[in-house]
Amino acid sequence: MVQDFLHLSITTRDLERSVRFYETLGLQVTQRFGDVAEPGIATAFRLPSSHLKVVYLAAPQGRSGLFIDLVEWVEPTAQGQSYPVANHVGLNRFALRVSDLDALVGTLKEAGVSFLSDEPQSFGVGIRCIVVTDPDGVFVQLIEGL
Amino acid sequence: MVQDFLHLSITTRDLERSVRFYETLGLQVTQRFGDVAEPGIATAFRLPSSHLKVVYLAAPQGRSGLFIDLVEWVEPTAQGQSYPVANHVGLNRFALRVSDLDALVGTLKEAGVSFLSDEPQSFGVGIRCIVVTDPDGVFVQLIEGL
Numbered sequence: 001m002v003q004d005f006l007h008l009s010i011t012t013r014d015l016e017r018s019v020r021f022y023e024t025l026g027l028q029v030t031q032r033f034g035d036v037a038e039p040g041i042a043t044a045f046r047l048p049s050s051h052l053k054v055v056y057l058a059a060p061q062g063r064s065g066l067f068i069d070l071v072e073w074v075e076p077t078a079q080g081q082s083y084p085v086a087n088h089v090g091l092n093r094f095a096l097r098v099s100d101l102d103a104l105v106g107t108l109k110e111a112g113v114s115f116l117s118d119e120p121q122s123f124g125v126g127i128r129c130i131v132v133t134d135p136d137g138v139f140v141q142l143i144e145g146l
Numbered sequence: 147m148v149q150d151f152l153h154l155s156i157t158t159r160d161l162e163r164s165v166r167f168y169e170t171l172g173l174q175v176t177q178r179f180g181d182v183a184e185p186g187i188a189t190a191f192r193l194p195s196s197h198l199k200v201v202y203l204a205a206p207q208g209r210s211g212l213f214i215d216l217v218e219w220v221e222p223t224a225q226g227q228s229y230p231v232a233n234h235v236g237l238n239r240f241a242l243r244v245s246d247l248d249a250l251v252g253t254l255k256e257a258g259v260s261f262l263s264d265e266p267q268s269f270g271v272g273i274r275c276i277v278v279t280d281p282d283g284v285f286v287q288l289i290e291g292l
Contacts, residue, residue: 001245001246001249001250002171002172002173002242002243003205003207003243003245004205004207004208004209004212004243005154005210005242005243006243006289007240008154008239008240008241009238009239009240009287010236010237010238011235011236012235013235026147026148038269040269041267041269043263044267044277044287045231045232045233045262045277046231046262046277047231047232059148059149059150061148061150062148063211064151064210065209065210066150066151066210066212069241073233076233078233078234079231079234080235081236082235082237083236083237085191086157086193087191087223088157088224089159089225089227089282090156090157090227090229090282090283090284091154091155091228091239091240091284091285092155092217093154093237094151094152094155095151095152095153095154095215096150097148097149097150098147098148098149099149103147104147104148116191116192117189117190121186121187121189123184123186123187131190131191136236138236141155141190146152
């Protein structure tokens with residue numbers, strides 16, 4: 001029986017670059033697994049082998065208990081590119097609830113983060129959002145007011 | 147400032163087929179938005195237009211507050227296929243915490259759901275998992291004991 005959401009997993013080409021990005025966003029590293037090579041992982045993911053490095057990142061103020069399972073595959077190496085558009089089939093993006101979106105956008109612009117739009121967009125009553133891309137191109141939606 | 151994770155968004159080619167799948171998993175529809183066509187969405191996602199149908203799904207027993215933002219794009223239509231392998235760069239999968247994994251696997255096998263391995267795999271102390279694919283090929287990891 002399903003109890004709850006546990007994590008979302010991002011495959012990155014460069015673990016430390018991604019850690020820096022998510023720390024800039026305001027998430028915090030909660031665990032590091034330097035070299036994971038359990039054979040069950042290869043079987044579970046239907047891969048020929050499995051050697052990976054993993055970092056967990058959570059929202060320090062969050063109550064959801066959710067975390068990002070950030071994975072750099074050592075063997076087999078990562079392949080392909082992130083979905084290039086928001087209407088691409090698949091697990092396309094995730095959203096973070098934020099306060100003071102304008103201040104956060106200012107911080108992220110100073111840090112050189114890429115955005116899909118110049119300014120936050122408004123929806124419904126008091127909801128505003130903007131989408132950033134992580135270093136591998138993953139869409140991260142920042143939502144205020146929901 | 148980041149407060150917490152809010153949702154993860156899946157682009158599907160067939161909204162009702164995906165709703166049935168996630169209901170079989172044990173999630174519950176919490177909101178339906180029949181025809182969303184706010185111009186701000188196109189701008190936020192850097193798309194030429196935006197007309198979409200949306201369903202929210204949550205874990206009825208969950209405390210995370212997280213939900214799936216399930217999206218069928220009407221205009222522009224969805225493109226491409228889900229990541230074909232677990233080591234593909236990008237937002238690759240998400241995980242649900244479950245109890246009685248064997249019973250759930252039995253139910254899902256009867257419902258014709260596809261798995262990446264024949265049986266759940268074990269990790270660490272008392273952690274077991276199996277990965278299923280949703281109707282669009284999204285990897286959903288079911289984890290017991292974490």
